[in-house]
Amino acid sequence: xxxxxxxxxxxxxxxxxxxxxxxxxxxxxxxxxxxxxxxxxxxxxxxxxxxxxxxxxxxxxxxxxxxxxxxxxxxxxxxxxxxxxxxxxxxxxxxxxxxxxxxxxxxxxxxxxxxxxxxxxxxxxxxxxxxxxxxxxxxxxxxxxxxxxxxxxxxxxxxxxxxxxxxxxxxxxxxxxxxxxxxxxxxxxxxxxxxxxxxxxxxxxxxxxxxxxxxxxxxxxxxxxxxxxxxxxxxxxxxxxxxxxxxxxxxxxxxxxxxxxxxxxxxxxxxxxxxxxxxxxxxxxxxxxxxxxxxxxxxxxxxxxxxxxxxx
Numbered sequence: 001x002x003x004x005x006x007x008x009x010x011x012x013x014x015x016x017x018x019x020x021x022x023x024x025x026x027x028x029x030x031x032x033x034x035x036x037x038x039x040x041x042x043x044x045x046x047x048x049x050x051x052x053x054x055x056x057x058x059x060x061x062x063x064x065x066x067x068x069x070x071x072x073x074x075x076x077x078x079x080x081x082x083x084x085x086x087x088x089x090x091x092x093x094x095x096x097x098x099x100x101x102x103x104x105x106x107x108x109x110x111x112x113x114x115x116x117x118x119x120x121x122x123x124x125x126x127x128x129x130x131x132x133x134x135x136x137x138x139x140x141x142x143x144x145x146x147x148x149x150x151x152x153x154x155x156x157x158x159x160x161x162x163x164x165x166x167x168x169x170x171x172x173x174x175x176x177x178x179x180x181x182x183x184x185x186x187x188x189x190x191x192x193x194x195x196x197x198x199x200x201x202x203x204x205x206x207x208x209x210x211x212x213x214x215x216x217x218x219x220x221x222x223x224x225x226x227x228x229x230x231x232x233x234x235x236x237x238x239x240x241x242x243x244x245x246x247x248x249x250x251x252x253x254x255x256x257x258x259x260x261x262x263x264x265x266x267x268x269x270x271x272x273x274x275x276x277x278x279x280x281x282x283x284x285x286x287x288x289x290x291x292x293x294x295x296x297x298x299x300x301x302x303x304x305x306x307x308x309x310x311x312x
Contacts, residue, residue, distance in 0.1 A: 032111075078294055091113070
């Protein structure tokens with residue numbers, strides 16, 4: 001294992017780099033696929049409801065697309081955690097963004113194929129919003145999506161041991177930026193997202209934890225355990241120690257702000273127990289730690305929702 005936070009070992013040889021490493025298609029993965037499909041349908045339904053309940057055709061169309069975009073962004077983040085949790089990170093190799101049969105693979109239940117197709121959907125909706133309502137929020141959202149996609153390509157090389165963990169962490173951070181920019185645009189029309197983000201200390205602490213969580217995944221690489229430790233001795237252990245510290249900062253920040261964000265605070269406290277279970281799962285099955293990855297990510301999404309939707 002590398003001793004620097006930036007460098008990573010080669011877990012896949014150069015000759016094997018373009019080839020796929022498939023995850024196991026278990027009944028659990030199939031059921032998760034059905035749940036994800038239901039989530040996409042709910043996002044569409046939320047968009048239709050928001051659109052029909054708004055005044056004016058253009059306003060209704062824009063609000064409906066924003067509502068669906070929030071749902072699609074949530075599904076996309078969860079799909080990323082499922083890709084990691086069930087060992088599908090390199091199921092399409094390093095070919096990006098598409099393979100010739102990507103839709104067929106998605107239909108068979110490959111989470112990585114679904115992740116890329118939903119990412120395309122998120123990008124198309126963002127482009128439609130820029131055309132219909134060119135504002136700072138919609139233009140910034142589209143730019144964030146493009147940059148997130150480019151870093152998404154980089155995560156394939158992180159998992160293959162050919163790019164630094166920083167790329168993986170940045171990809172996760174940007175994905176949450178996409179989610180938050182459309183969520184705040186929907187919840188608080190006319191609000192400048194960047195001004196809002198700059199004033200939200202609770203989100204700063206959350207996004208730091210998100211970034212270091214992505215760094216933790218990237219630093220350990222594909223199918224590699226972190227290993228139990230008391231004092232960190234290698235890069236992956238130092239990274240997870242930093243991630244735990246960021247979690248403590250998040251709890252302290254939300255606790256200091258109490259009673260402003262009670263739900264987010266209790267979720268952050270509970271997340272430590274979930275994180276411990278996830279660490280145990282990664283130690284037992286480093287290639288495919290399972291559903292705990294998605295559950296851990298779900299808690300972060302709920303915290304973000306609790307912070308944004310409580311603010312007035």
